[in-house]
Amino acid sequence: MTWITVIGVGADGLQSLSPAGREVLKNAELLVGGARQQGMVSDDGLASGVERLTWSCGISAAMDEMEKWRGKSVVVVASGDPLSYGIGSSLSRRFDSADMTIIPYPGAFSLACARMVWSIPDTTTMTVHGRAFAALNLHMRPGARIVALSWDGETPKILADLLCAKGFGASTMTVFSNMGAADEKRFEGTADGWSHNDVPDLNTVCIDCVAGPDAEFWPRTPGLPEAAYQHDTQITKREVRAVTIAHLAPQPGQFLWDVGAGCGSVAIEWLRAVDGTQAIAIESDDARSDVIRQNADSLGVPHLGVIMGTAPNALSNLPDPDTIFVGGGVSQDGVLEACWDRLTIGGTLVSNAVTMESQQRLMAFGGSIDAAFTTLAAARSGNVGRLTALRPMMEVLQMVVKKT
Numbered sequence: 001m002t003w004i005t006v007i008g009v010g011a012d013g014l015q016s017l018s019p020a021g022r023e024v025l026k027n028a029e030l031l032v033g034g035a036r037q038q039g040m041v042s043d044d045g046l047a048s049g050v051e052r053l054t055w056s057c058g059i060s061a062a063m064d065e066m067e068k069w070r071g072k073s074v075v076v077v078a079s080g081d082p083l084s085y086g087i088g089s090s091l092s093r094r095f096d097s098a099d100m101t102i103i104p105y106p107g108a109f110s111l112a113c114a115r116m117v118w119s120i121p122d123t124t125t126m127t128v129h130g131r132a133f134a135a136l137n138l139h140m141r142p143g144a145r146i147v148a149l150s151w152d153g154e155t156p157k158i159l160a161d162l163l164c165a166k167g168f169g170a171s172t173m174t175v176f177s178n179m180g181a182a183d184e185k186r187f188e189g190t191a192d193g194w195s196h197n198d199v200p201d202l203n204t205v206c207i208d209c210v211a212g213p214d215a216e217f218w219p220r221t222p223g224l225p226e227a228a229y230q231h232d233t234q235i236t237k238r239e240v241r242a243v244t245i246a247h248l249a250p251q252p253g254q255f256l257w258d259v260g261a262g263c264g265s266v267a268i269e270w271l272r273a274v275d276g277t278q279a280i281a282i283e284s285d286d287a288r289s290d291v292i293r294q295n296a297d298s299l300g301v302p303h304l305g306v307i308m309g310t311a312p313n314a315l316s317n318l319p320d321p322d323t324i325f326v327g328g329g330v331s332q333d334g335v336l337e338a339c340w341d342r343l344t345i346g347g348t349l350v351s352n353a354v355t356m357e358s359q360q361r362l363m364a365f366g367g368s369i370d371a372a373f374t375t376l377a378a379a380r381s382g383n384v385g386r387l388t389a390l391r392p393m394m395e396v397l398q399m400v401v402k403k404t
Helices: 019-026 035-039 059-067 087-094 108-116 133-138 155-165 238-248 265-273 286-298 335-342 356-368
Strands: 004-009 030-033 051-053 074-079 100-103 124-127 145-149 172-177 185-190 203-208 255-259 278-283 305-308 323-326 348-353 372-376 379-384 387-392 396-402
Touching: 004 019, 004 087, 019 100, 030 035, 030 059, 035 074, 051 059, 059 087, 074 087, 087 100, 108 145, 108 172, 108 203, 133 155, 133 286, 155 172, 155 203, 238 265, 238 323, 238 348, 238 372, 238 396, 255 265, 255 335, 265 278, 265 286, 265 323, 278 286, 286 305, 323 335, 335 348, 335 356, 348 356, 356 372, 356 396
Parallel strands: 004 074, 004 100, 030 051, 030 074, 124 145, 255 278, 255 323, 278 305, 323 348
Antiparallel strands: 145 203, 172 185, 172 203, 348 396, 372 396, 379 387
């Protein structure tokens, strides 16, 4: 039986609420919402004796309290579309769909695209509300149209600086604040000339990307050139990396361990390849761990987790992965065994080895679990005096195995 109703409201409060929505509010026994949303609902529109609950105690604790009201009329007031980066998504993970009814209001993406006359399917939508701003770097490309939910009034300037740093300073930025309210405002400018310092906290940023002659942007397909990364030569070469990611085969919802991550290139390209993936890079060197974080930010996947430690000990407290790549540490005692033990059923383990010692270790371990092996060899052209020749790179032994 439905006992939770989630009502989306705009910046204009309850003015745009449907008669059905008003009736739901009138019959609420528990009203749940943030302080701003609660402030939109006066006691006059509610039944006498209704109780109020805010998220100030934490979302998890608030949902625990909601559970105590099961079978009664619980109404959650949310901003815009509750299922678009809203509280509706959190509620859907806790409560069954049969428990809830959603009454949406047009969200910020719909409202902003309508004002810009941009097709929503052709527009990249993202949020930096409570998230790392560097995620914008993933989406920059010539001609891209991006709509981003802001964290506060400083967000447009921060995003403008990111655009400039990547050579997209000529990009047009349009910022809408308090969309739908009487005090709605529009701010316009270019990233390299952004000077508005009076943008209200509730705002949405629209970006029409224009690349300068030195703009830096990369495809999301694996096999980026080494120049895309900071590194100390400890990097899986692009030819090998492309094959490695193909075998790791990222899918939405999957979780990767990148063990002995070096500069983080495999984990970073895993995350870039498919939305909705997660990854943790495990690296024993402190300086390289910092470089991994810098590379993740630069390439637009700041949500990459970085663990500074040595496998297998560093793996003990991590969640079990769906997929594992072992680059460094192959010859370290217990690393491959620990990874195989923690890999979930149906998951894939890929490992590369260059030195004879690590190749021997890999073949011995792989032979015990019926793994498949491939030798990867590549050569790159280079000058030999006035002529050109192919210079072979070090051969790589690759092991691939699926756990059944």
